[in-house]
Amino acid sequence: MRQAALWIGTLLQQFPELAVELVPGRSAPAHRPAPPPPPADLAGRLRAEREEALLLQQRHGLVAPGHSAAPLRLHISDTLRDVTDGVVELEEAVRERLGLPRARRAPVPERLRRIAGLLDAVAADPVLAAHVRDETRRMARRCARALGDTETVVRVPGRCPWCDSVSLRAFPDRGAVLCVNPACRCADPLCGCHDDPAYRHTWDEDEWRRGDSGPKGAAG
Numbered sequence: 367m368r369q370a371a372l373w374i375g376t377l378l379q380q381f382p383e384l385a386v387e388l389v390p391g392r393s394a395p396a397h398r399p400a401p402p403p404p405p406a407d408l409a410g411r412l413r414a415e416r417e418e419a420l421l422l423q424q425r426h427g428l429v430a431p432g433h434s435a436a437p438l439r440l441h442i443s444d445t446l447r448d449v450t451d452g453v454v455e456l457e458e459a460v461r462e463r464l465g466l467p468r469a470r471r472a473p474v475p476e477r478l479r480r481i482a483g484l485l486d487a488v489a490a491d492p493v494l495a496a497h498v499r500d501e502t503r504r505m506a507r508r509c510a511r512a513l514g515d516t517e518t519v520v521r522v523p524g525r526c527p528w529c530d531s532v533s534l535r536a537f538p539d540r541g542a543v544l545c546v547n548p549a550c551r552c553a554d555p556l557c558g559c560h561d562d563p564a565y566r567h568t569w570d571e572d573e574w575r576r577g578d579s580g581p582k583g584a585a586g
Contacts, residue, residue, distance in 0.1 A: 547566075
């Protein structure tokens with residue numbers, strides 16, 4: 367669940383930035399299609415939480431002085447809605463699968479922290495673990511695209527402990543080391559490098575520094 371924890375940490379940083387980016391009057395690319403409607407039993411709660419998200423947006427300067435009629439940045443608004451709905455649905459799915467009571471309403475960051483607190487239990491269910499990993503990664507990547515993030519990449523000396531290629535890169539902003547070789551496969555069957563062509567094996571910085579990176583230890 368290390369990867370899911372990294373993506374949740376990224377989302378906790380990104381989500382408040384989306385509200386700030388909703389300031390009207392900026393140029394923006396065409397917005398993405400809206401996500402499919404949520405199940406009927408979630409619709410009311412999702413609508414209420416979107417209203418809370420809009421209040422948060424307003425507190426961060428959604429209505430600019432003298433520009434009250436300016437259009438919203440629709441791709442940012444769509445992303446806020448997608449992530450809000452996605453986090454609510456993910457927490458619902460996690461708690462239902464684990465046999466826990468339905469979660470009380472809460473802002474998105476609090477829901478993310480609650481999901482993070484359940485990751486040890488999630489790890490015992492391979493199907494649920496893969497779902498949590500994939501959803502948190504999807505939402506973090508969508509936030510990054512909406513925010514126009516260009517992440518710093520630093521080449522790491524040495525060879526990958528798993529595939530022995532010179533393909534190691536550090537991503538300081540997310541505190542991670544990745545192997546960018548698309549053919550790399552580690553020994554963990556739950557790692558996304560086995561079933562997602564777009565995924566790259568990941569170590570967090572602390573794990574890499576300790577040398578717990580694979581059968582040969584950390585390279586360099």
